[in-house]
Amino acid sequence: MTIAPIDPLLDADVAPVTHCVRLKFADTIKEIQVPEGVSVLDAAAAAGTRMVHQCGIGTCGTCVGRVSTGAVSMPEGRVYPLRRDEIAAGMRLLCQAHAHGDAEVELDYPAAMLDDNPVVLTAVKLTGLNWLADTVAELKVAVPKSVSFSFRAGQYVRLRVPGTDEWRSYSMASGERSKRRLAFTIRVLPQGAMSEYLRERAAVGDEIAMEGPLGSFGLSGQSGPILLLAGGTGLAPMLSILESLQTVRDRAPIRLVFGCARGRDLFHLDELEGRRSFMPNLSVRVTVDEPLERTDLLCGNPVDTLTADDITPGTSAYLCGPPAMLDAAHARLQELGLPRERIHSEQFLPS
The missing domain is CATH 3.40.50.80 (Nucleotide-binding domain of ferredoxin-NADP reductase (FNR) module)
Known part of the structure; x- marks a missing residue:
């Protein structure tokens, strides 16, 4: 009886196929290795490279980047908060995006933004509630002095509706120099957890859980009008x-x-x-x-x-x-x- 030779690769751990993805931030370029089957966002986190993100499941649209070269795709058959023309132009949600070869992804914000404005989870105090119109309220909160909080104009935070487990996202209406006194303009709907809170229960002195800053929207640094x-x-x-x-x-x-x-x-x-x-x-x-x-x-x-x-x-x-x-x-x-x-x-x- 003839015994076939043993292929040593059958018993060895096979290294996963990886691809080099260049992350082109507004201020620098960072290269990461993205294994097959791993999202760009997860691979970046494993490499210690931080990127703007929030939900991690492809619904909030926060972790968007534009593929300038290479093949990076998202699973088909799902609804994403991106327009068809944006996807056709190379926009991808990086929490869902997988590389199929070496690629470059452009990010519309500086990497330093994440170091300068780290995400914090804290309790803020409601200091003012003004009705600006029939359906618009201005909510003002104060950040504790013990908390280091800063943001880039255009970013947003998540606020937990007091007395519930519901979170809502709102952009700061106040300027980035107002690090401890934040203002938000909120559309008040006929129904909704935050709307009902503002109409019925909100009172100066209430504590509200806040997470942020989040998002990458803001001035790009491009000159001109x-x-x-x-x-x-x-x-x-x-x-x-x-x-x-x-x-x-x-x-x-x-x-x-x-x-x-x-x-x-x-x-x-x-x-x-x-x-x-x-x-x-x-x-x-x-x-x-x-x-x-x-x-x-x-x-x-x-x-x-x-x-x-x-x-x-x-x-x-x-x-x-x-x-x-x-x-x-x-x-x-x-x-x-x-x-x-x-x-x-x-x-x-x-x-």
């Missing part, structure tokens, strides 16, 4: 960004287009007018979907009012609002000739 487009409470991060722009020496033109569905939903118009008084490079356009007698407001949504005059050479656009508005804004801006890489957006997703 700036277009800010906000729908409803999407105005919040724009207010934070405007405060940062107050101290920028570059006096490039800034245009804010802000709109709501109904006139009674508009808010912070006096504040916007006040900002124009000490920011001569700022122009403000306010829109409503319904016709109004006021001549200083335009009828329609913010996207309807965009024209070629809003897109000058070197313009960068920052968008925040409902998904439908962002889809329309992306399409309109590209139609007007604005390159995709100069359009930055943060969308509001259902709770």
Whole structure:
């Protein structure tokens, strides 16, 4: 009887196939090895490279990056918070993305942001609750002095609704210099855990659990004119960004287009007018979907009012609002000739 020779590889541990993925942050490039079957986000964490993320299951849209070279895909048959044109342009949620070869992924934020603004979990104290409109409340909280907290204008935090296990995400409306006094503009719905709390139980002195800062939305560092487009409470991060722009020496033109569905939903118009008084490079356009007698407001949504005059050479656009508005804004801006890489957006997703 002849005995076949033993293949030594059968008894040995076979090393997994890995691919080199270059993570191109706004300020540096880091290379990681991504094994087959392991997400880019998990491989980065194993290598000690931090990236912006939140849910880890592909629903929040926080860990997005753009594949510039190579093959990186997400599982098919799932619904992701990315538009079809974004996926076609190489956008991937890195918690779900797998590399099938060496690749490069561009990230729209500096790596240093995660070192400068680490995520903390703490309890904050409610210091103010103001009703700005029929459906908009301003929530103000104070961060304990013992907690080191900072953020980049445009980022958000998660707040736990007192008395529940429900968490909600809100962008800071206050500027990044206000590290201990934070403000949020919150849309109040007919039903909802946070909405019911604000209407029925909220009181100054309440403690609220907070996690953050989160997200990568914010100024990209690109020079040139700036277009800010906000729908409803999407105005919040724009207010934070405007405060940062107050101290920028570059006096490039800034245009804010802000709109709501109904006139009674508009808010912070006096504040916007006040900002124009000490920011001569700022122009403000306010829109409503319904016709109004006021001549200083335009009828329609913010996207309807965009024209070629809003897109000058070197313009960068920052968008925040409902998904439908962002889809329309992306399409309109590209139609007007604005390159995709100069359009930055943060969308509001259902709770």
